[in-house]
Amino acid sequence: MKARLIASFAASLALLGNCSVSAADADLIKQGEYLARAGDCVACHTAKGGKPFAGGLPMETPIGVIYSTNITPDKTGLGAYSFADFDKAVRHGVAKSGSTLYPAMPYPSYARVSESDMQALYAYFMKGVEPVAQENRASDIPWPLSMRWPLAAWRWMFAPPVADTPEVAGADPVISRGAYLVEGLGHCGACHTPRALTMQEKALSAADGSAFLSGSAPLEGWIAKSLRGDHKDGLGSWSEEQLVQFLKTGRSDRSAVFGGMSDVVVHSMQYMSQDDLTAIARYLKSLPAMDPQNPPHQYDKQVAEALWKGDDSRPGASVYIDNCAACHRTDGHGYTRVFPALAGNPVVQTADATSLINIVLNGGTLPATHTAPSTFTMPAFAWRLSDQEVADVVSFVRGSWGNKGAAVKASDVADLRKNDMHTTSGDDLGQVTQPH
Ligand code: HEC
Ligand code: HEC
């Protein structure tokens, strides 16, 4: 243990080169590293197979593809950035050159980060990250759309003012910390809040309106669903404990992480302290339901009983028995923390069924985390089920065991299949991890 500590200390010293680092500096850098995890900077600023923070990850925007930038302390990255330059980019959305950043960089959320946390982040990016020489890649956006001046107008209209207010006035200190993390560095709303036509999030905080975290349109074939208090398609039936478990390990007795959320768990949430996870969970649980009339899930055992008796007359029932029941079971309860339950699972009942069709077509792997190292895979069914069979089985799952999701059509499946082929036959666009 001691040898490991010394080795890692030596490694950090080597990384820091010749500059001498005081204990206070080292603490600040460590705090900055933790905050960089909370902000998941690595997810967007690292290309597939590339060096951490060296940029180059393609991201789709409505007007074309842009590439994230090198934020290592090399001169091709942030090498020449003062604290003021860094702050201007991260919280205000303005690059050192003076041009406005695309809001694919979630600076409207980061505007919420405190000055002292910004100092820690700066210390980490300057002294704790290995410099990588890698020039930034220009966007593929054609002229005249590539002109950045409309972005300045966008920023002026939609980005909130930078305010050094980590505490929510009058709130419980735990919920207040949760709000700070979720609305700020965690930028959860970048995926989970619906966007207006002009692409800004419809609300940036709980105080800003009930659209906050009420669920997105499909991004990359996945729905970042509602995190509000609704039972049917939100987190109303999750306990604080289940939420903490899900964020830390990617699984709980309710659900298993997939799609864009896997990155969030693997790169960011699993590193959060127990206190911070509790704060995030308690804050999410404080968000009221969009539809207060929505009752909790009532398990209905009729379907399971019919399947037991060999009655597969319901549309989709035979497809379910043949392809799904071995893992998710005829009663829809799955196997806890291995194969997610489908009964009462809010993911299964979202108004838009895109995520479900996608996971049936393409399968998914529950990722390993430090505290839950086993991975489990759901196979892809695109090659063996027709559009109609996929529609039938997804509709079956959405309408069985008391679930109340609407049926889906074969044409919905066909559309998604077409989009899939479109993204996987392109170059590296399939790896885009983010919306916009
Ligand atoms: C959701 C994706 C995403 C996340 C998360 C993200 N960034 Fe960015 N960031 C981008 C993109 C894309 C750009 C380039 C935008 C452009 O070119 O207009 C960028 C630009 C920047 C810039 C400006 C660089 C320059 O050339 O001036 C800095 C600094 C930066 N990010 C730091 C961070 C830090 C620090 C974090 C974590 C706290 C972070 N980013 C998290 C996507 C992201
Ligand atoms: C890159 C986009 C993205 C970001 C950023 C993101 N999420 Fe998600 N999230 C998703 C997607 C997609 C799903 C649906 C897949 C799933 O349920 O695992 C999801 C699902 C979830 C779920 C499970 C909901 C359920 O009913 O199964 C929780 C809880 C959650 N996110 C919390 C958060 C929190 C907290 C943050 C911020 C710290 C966050 N997410 C940031 C994309 C994102």
Ligand code: HEC
């Ligand atoms: C070999 C076991 C296995 C089979 C067979 C299987 N699944 Fe899955 N399923 C899984 C695993 C593992 C996950 C979690 C995947 C992840 O986290 O990416 C999952 C996730 C899901 C989810 C997302 C639920 C959530 O909360 O994560 C749905 C919906 C689903 N499966 C439906 C089906 C349907 C419908 C079928 C049949 C067409 C099926 N599955 C067949 C193992 C299986």
